[in-house]
Amino acid sequence: MVSLSMEIATAFFSFTYRQPKIPNTLVPFFYEPKLRNLSFKTAAYAKPMRRFSVAAAATARTASDDIDVATKIPADNRIPATIITGFLGSGKTTLLNYILTADHGKRIAVIENEYGEVDIDGSLVAAKTTGAEDIVMLNNGCLCCTVRGDLVRMISELVSKKKGKFDHIIIETTGLANPAPIIQTFYAEDSIFNDVKLDGVVTLVDAKHAGFHLDEVKPKGVVNEAVEQIAYADRIIVNKTDLVSDPQVASLVERIRNINRMAYLKRTEFGKVDLDYVLGIGGFDLQRLNFISDFLKEFKEDHLSVISLVSLGAYDVLGGYILCVNCSLDWLDSHSLLKMDESSLLILSVDRKSLWTNSDLADLAAFAGFPSHIFVSFSSLETWYLIFGEHDGHHSHDHTHDPGVSSVSIVCEGSLDLEKANMWLGTLLFERSEDIYRMKGLLSVEGMNERFVFQGVHDIFQGSPDRLWGPDEPRMNKIVFIGKNLDAQELENGFKACLI
Numbered sequence: 001m002v003s004l005s006m007e008i009a010t011a012f013f014s015f016t017y018r019q020p021k022i023p024n025t026l027v028p029f030f031y032e033p034k035l036r037n038l039s040f041k042t043a044a045y046a047k048p049m050r051r052f053s054v055a056a057a058a059t060a061r062t063a064s065d066d067i068d069v070a071t072k073i074p075a076d077n078r079i080p081a082t083i084i085t086g087f088l089g090s091g092k093t094t095l096l097n098y099i100l101t102a103d104h105g106k107r108i109a110v111i112e113n114e115y116g117e118v119d120i121d122g123s124l125v126a127a128k129t130t131g132a133e134d135i136v137m138l139n140n141g142c143l144c145c146t147v148r149g150d151l152v153r154m155i156s157e158l159v160s161k162k163k164g165k166f167d168h169i170i171i172e173t174t175g176l177a178n179p180a181p182i183i184q185t186f187y188a189e190d191s192i193f194n195d196v197k198l199d200g201v202v203t204l205v206d207a208k209h210a211g212f213h214l215d216e217v218k219p220k221g222v223v224n225e226a227v228e229q230i231a232y233a234d235r236i237i238v239n240k241t242d243l244v245s246d247p248q249v250a251s252l253v254e255r256i257r258n259i260n261r262m263a264y265l266k267r268t269e270f271g272k273v274d275l276d277y278v279l280g281i282g283g284f285d286l287q288r289l290n291f292i293s294d295f296l297k298e299f300k301e302d303h304l305s306v307i308s309l310v311s312l313g314a315y316d317v318l319g320g321y322i323l324c325v326n327c328s329l330d331w332l333d334s335h336s337l338l339k340m341d342e343s344s345l346l347i348l349s350v351d352r353k354s355l356w357t358n359s360d361l362a363d364l365a366a367f368a369g370f371p372s373h374i375f376v377s378f379s380s381l382e383t384w385y386l387i388f389g390e391h392d393g394h395h396s397h398d399h400t401h402d403p404g405v406s407s408v409s410i411v412c413e414g415s416l417d418l419e420k421a422n423m424w425l426g427t428l429l430f431e432r433s434e435d436i437y438r439m440k441g442l443l444s445v446e447g448m449n450e451r452f453v454f455q456g457v458h459d460i461f462q463g464s465p466d467r468l469w470g471p472d473e474p475r476m477n478k479i480v481f482i483g484k485n486l487d488a489q490e491l492e493n494g495f496k497a498c499l500i
């Protein structure tokens, strides 16, 4: 396996290294949008309409790099990390539990990020003490925005204190995470990049409710997380297929394919997939190349006016109808861009430190006249990300969550009158199930010796007794609602009215 990917890596390297020298500096990129004419000028005399600044910290590559590349590629012993993402309630924790309890012989460290300040998922990860080496919770914000620094610290800490004690890291994002900034963390932070490699992004899609969230029209500047999560996936799991008919699944799959045609896709119930589908995806080098190749064949058939633009040998292999812009863009010539149209593909092989914002990409795409087909690779040997179709590329890089979506947490001691609680929740779901995306709770029910755990995703609700309350354990209720237009006071009053 290692030798195979080394071969591929070598092959790919030997292609990609056949490039013009890329300067190790900031490279400005100028163009005149109206003319659809790209000219490269030096900063001294250019009159830029808009500037792309690419913080290209790429290693300078010279012709001599072509020589004996094989000997220069060190074995990649970094710890693989998998990001499990997917919209609220799509089945991330279910998949995680399935992985942790499965027989794969891997020692896994888990980082769980929850939306809402009350930790319920931590309690629901069944294998806390068995399958996982370590479970760390990140509850004070969303990984993709406020707690990105915490993720960096946490991974660095795991590596420095526990290296050798685990083989894989799994990060479960919140259901409202935009994976892009999380992915970028793996490339942009040296403290992570040197020890940890992103193995893949696994996205769960709720077969019953995904359509609703994909359709949601967000306010301007607000990201649709459900779309982003699919767009950035390496592996897609269409989960909960037991809740819908085959034609409904087929139509959802078609929808997903319009967002991301590159990812592998499987249909499942309760996240039951072969583990090698989600862990150790690692062969992005070869697989990705083959995949891109397959994708491009398909693309070529669908779009007759595919252009013929090849700058690098590697991409010759793929059929010669894509433009590859590598890192600094400085060798991109006007001739190439002029040939692009709506059916063209732009492949950006972006060095991990070239922190392009999506609006940079969108501007470039708009200028080049092909707003929806951009591949982004964060480095020539790493995973390719396809921003495609429904993804409009116009959101800001540090995205804004929908301000209408919030979480309400209630924590209080006491025991619930089961009948009253049933009535209250039943009515709430009957009236508000569209707005209540997610509900989770650990409840103390009068007369019950066990904790009662419940979960809800829109109108689907389930609950069951969990472990026994400890003899001295305070009977605390914890409940979290995530959804649209939630009235915290009303929810709290309703809940408290059910207490004995």
Ligand SMILES: Nc1nc2c(ncn2[C@@H]2O[C@H](COP(=O)(O)OP(=O)(O)OP(=O)(O)O)[C@@H](O)[C@H]2O)c(=O)[nH]1
Pocket: 086, 087, 088, 089, 090, 091, 092, 093, 094, 095, 121, 174, 175, 204, 239, 240, 241, 242, 243, 268, 269, 270, 271, 438, 455, 456, 457, 462
């Ligand atoms: N019917 C059905 N229910 C499922 C399936 N997979 C998961 N569930 C249930 O869906 C609910 C949500 O599952 P979770 O695994 O907690 O979803 P999640 O994505 O981790 O949720 P958040 O972390 O809140 O975003 C739970 O009640 C699961 O038991 C499935 O394939 N079919």
